[in-house]
Amino acid sequence: MVKKPVEQFEVNENKEADLQVVSKNAAKTVYETKGLNLWYGEKHALKNIDLEINQNEVTAIIGPSGCGKSTYLKTLNRMVELVPTVKTTGEILYRERNILDKKYEVEELRTRVGMVFQKPNPFPKSIYDNIAYGPRIHGIKNRKLLDEIVEKSLRGAAIWDEVKDRLHDNAYGLSGGQQQRICIARCLAIEPDVILMDEPTSALDPISTLKVEELVQELKKDYSIIIVTHNMQQAARISDKTAFFLNGEVIEYDDTNKIFSNPKDQRTEDYVSGRFG
Numbered sequence: 692m693v694k695k696p697v698e699q700f701e702v703n704e705n706k707e708a709d710l711q712v713v714s715k716n717a718a719k720t721v722y723e724t725k726g727l728n729l730w731y732g733e734k735h736a737l738k739n740i741d742l743e744i745n746q747n748e749v750t751a752i753i754g755p756s757g758c759g760k761s762t763y764l765k766t767l768n769r770m771v772e773l774v775p776t777v778k779t780t781g782e783i784l785y786r787e788r789n790i791l792d793k794k795y796e797v798e799e800l801r802t803r804v805g806m807v808f809q810k811p812n813p814f815p816k817s818i819y820d821n822i823a824y825g826p827r828i829h830g831i832k833n834r835k836l837l838d839e840i841v842e843k844s845l846r847g848a849a850i851w852d853e854v855k856d857r858l859h860d861n862a863y864g865l866s867g868g869q870q871q872r873i874c875i876a877r878c879l880a881i882e883p884d885v886i887l888m889d890e891p892t893s894a895l896d897p898i899s900t901l902k903v904e905e906l907v908q909e910l911k912k913d914y915s916i917i918i919v920t921h922n923m924q925q926a927a928r929i930s931d932k933t934a935f936f937l938n939g940e941v942i943e944y945d946d947t948n949k950i951f952s953n954p955k956d957q958r959t960e961d962y963v964s965g966r967f968g
């Protein structure tokens with residue numbers, strides 16, 4: 692009788708592979724929002740949000756003005772709590788820990804989660820000092836090490852070649868598109884895990900926009916990116932997943948190509964086809 696050791700081995704190997712897939716998927720979730728509600732005073736701005744955000748993906752948040760996109764983004768680094776009237780319920784798990792728990796140190800969160808804003812906001816300092824700012828705050832004083840971080844971050848933000856000969860010039864002397872990439876480099880210098888972007892190209896010209904979009908595609912190899920955008924073509928071009936928000940609710944969340952080509956909800960279809968918003 693012929694034994695079947697190979698088949699047996701194959702079965703075992705598959706089981707192991709299955710287990711690996713399961714554990715890999717578990718590690719892939721960077722944020723899990725569960726039943727999140729947020730009020731600004733009486734205004735119920737986020738309603739029962741459930742969203743899972745994956746690692747090394749670009750997640751786009753779209754929806755008409757006032758639907759809660761920026762508010763949701765700002766809950767992810769707890770910036771929203773700077774507004775004194777804010778009240779939240781529910782959970783936001785970041786790497787499996789609830790960041791809304793008062794015991795969670797917000798400083799720790801901000802070293803893991805960087806943010807890029809709509810309007811480029813470099814500090815009124817040299818290009819070099821803009822990038823070295825975060826590492827210096829974290830106690831790095833060694834000049835050689837700072838030089839390395841500055842170069843690596845500027846390269847990572849695809850702006851090194853444009854500024855390498857003027858590192859000690861004021862960042863205000865750069866164009867808007869260059870300033871935005873300096874802000875992205877400043878974010879990379881703290882070696883974050885996640886980058887939040889709130890309409891990062893809305894103040895930029897088309898060429899700078901394209902550069903930032905290409906950069907986002909490049910950065911997702913190393914980071915997880917969540918981007919709020921009004922520009923639906925941009926969401927379709929650069930994101931893996933898209934969440935459509937309306938009146939504080941997530942109406943639909945799916946692979947970007949499904950949201951744009953075959954949405955399940957009529958309201959999503961109406962929005963992505965430009966019928967309102």
Ligand SMILES: Nc1ncnc2c1ncn2[C@@H]1O[C@H](COP(=O)(O)OP(=O)(O)OP(=O)(O)O)[C@@H](O)[C@H]1O
Binds near residue numbers: 736
């Ligand atoms: N600081 C605040 N105090 C009170 N209400 C606020 C505050 N910030 C936002 N809101 C309200 O919460 C709702 C959601 O606002 P949010 O800025 O998150 O929307 P958005 O989708 O990002 O809009 P836009 O696309 O215009 O930037 C809006 O009704 C807004 O007026």
